[in-house]
Amino acid sequence: MDPFVEIRNLTVDFAQGDRSIRALHGIDLSVGRGEALGLVGESGSGKSVTWLAALGLLPGKARIAGSVMLDGQQLLHAPRRVLDGIRGRKVAMIFQDPSSSLNPVLRIGRQITEALGLHRGLKGAVATAEARRLLDRVGIANAPRRLNDYSHELSGGMNQRAMIAMALAGEPDLLIADEPTTALDATVQAQILTLLQDIRRDSGMSMVLISHDLGVVAENVDRVCVMYAGRLVEEAPSGRVFDRPRHPYTRGLLAALPVLEGPRRRLVAIPGTVPEPWNLPRGCAFAPRCAEAEESCHRTMPPQVSIDLNERVQCFHARYHVDPVHPAPDAVPASVPHVAASGHAVAVIAQ
Numbered sequence: 001m002d003p004f005v006e007i008r009n010l011t012v013d014f015a016q017g018d019r020s021i022r023a024l025h026g027i028d029l030s031v032g033r034g035e036a037l038g039l040v041g042e043s044g045s046g047k048s049v050t051w052l053a054a055l056g057l058l059p060g061k062a063r064i065a066g067s068v069m070l071d072g073q074q075l076l077h078a079p080r081r082v083l084d085g086i087r088g089r090k091v092a093m094i095f096q097d098p099s100s101s102l103n104p105v106l107r108i109g110r111q112i113t114e115a116l117g118l119h120r121g122l123k124g125a126v127a128t129a130e131a132r133r134l135l136d137r138v139g140i141a142n143a144p145r146r147l148n149d150y151s152h153e154l155s156g157g158m159n160q161r162a163m164i165a166m167a168l169a170g171e172p173d174l175l176i177a178d179e180p181t182t183a184l185d186a187t188v189q190a191q192i193l194t195l196l197q198d199i200r201r202d203s204g205m206s207m208v209l210i211s212h213d214l215g216v217v218a219e220n221v222d223r224v225c226v227m228y229a230g231r232l233v234e235e236a237p238s239g240r241v242f243d244r245p246r247h248p249y250t251r252g253l254l255a256a257l258p259v260l261e262g263p264r265r266r267l268v269a270i271p272g273t274v275p276e277p278w279n280l281p282r283g284c285a286f287a288p289r290c291a292e293a294e295e296s297c298h299r300t301m302p303p304q305v306s307i308d309l310n311e312r313v314q315c316f317h318a319r320y321h322v323d324p325v326h327p328a329p330d331a332v333p334a335s336v337p338h339v340a341a342s343g344h345a346v347a348v349i350a351q
Contacts, residue, residue, distance in 0.1 A: 003030040010066035038221035045227040092167035096179035098159035102151040109147030119170030134165040157188035229285035236311040
């Protein structure tokens with residue numbers, strides 16, 4: 001697939017006093033034109049930092065290195081005027097809490113028309129008409145009246161739809177949705193995800209869906225990247241990740257999901273927590289929580305293994321998971337539940 005975004009060897013260090021703390025360790029990933037990419041992992045894995053760094057949105061104390069190519073243009077350390085012309089116009093981002101992104105003292109219509117003026121040069125009645133059309137597009141009923149509402153007069157789901165409308169104002173080629181449904185109930189969550197899929201289908205834009213909820217990702221992306229402790233530990237087409245996970249961390253996340261069909265069972269939690277970036281173990285960061293870890297895992301960082309052009313994994317035990325039906329005798333894969341393809345009502349892994 002023709003890549004629209006290519007991130008290569010992206011590292012992020014944060015200065016803290018007289019020391020430097022590394023948050024990202026050489027991230028390599030890409031997003032194709034019209035592709036939906038899922039980025040999953042527990043809180044602290046580096047999902048949001050990856051894209052904030054790519055768009056130059058991290059604070060000044062962050063030191064960023066590597067390469068971020070967007071449609072053939074280098075973004076890393078690009079001048080402010082270049083980034084201003086890209087943010088909102090070529091790339092738009094929506095967040096999990098619209099109440100922290102919407103201005104509480106400006107009407108919804110004013111905020112959307114400002115975005116239309118900034119990114120497309122629309123003013124006056126033309127901008128108002130387009131704002132109304134955008135609210136209609138994202139499913140907000142009685143759009144003319146809602147243009148005059150403040151964010152506190154709308155429900156959480158309606159505020160998220162208004163945020164999506166603002167993101168679409170610049171007609172972006174790439175939409176980054178950072179935990180867009182976390183604060184919503186299951187019914188509204190399903191509606192928002194369906195809306196995002198409809199918009200992607202109609203516009204042909206690319207999308208990055210950042211989430212800790214594997215059920216959300218399973219149904220809504222073409223390809224999945226699993227992150228842990230600032231590293232990309234597994235990447236594969238969506239169906240492959242959920243049917244044949246190769247990394248123990250991915251297997252653990254799947255085992256923590258409830259089964260929607262068949263007998264009830266106790267959920268299997270991953271022991272421990274994600275290590276802090278300033279206190280990473282010497283070898284594989286997941287080794288202290290991994291039931292398959294051996295002595296070498298605690299001493300040495302495993303290499304990244306490319307299975308084929310679309311699949312890679314960073315694990316010494318990746319070879320054990322190539323064939324889940326006939327595993328190696330010294331490696332017994334954990335039980336992995338099937339992720340139902342029809343429901344959004346899945347457990348949310350602790351964030």
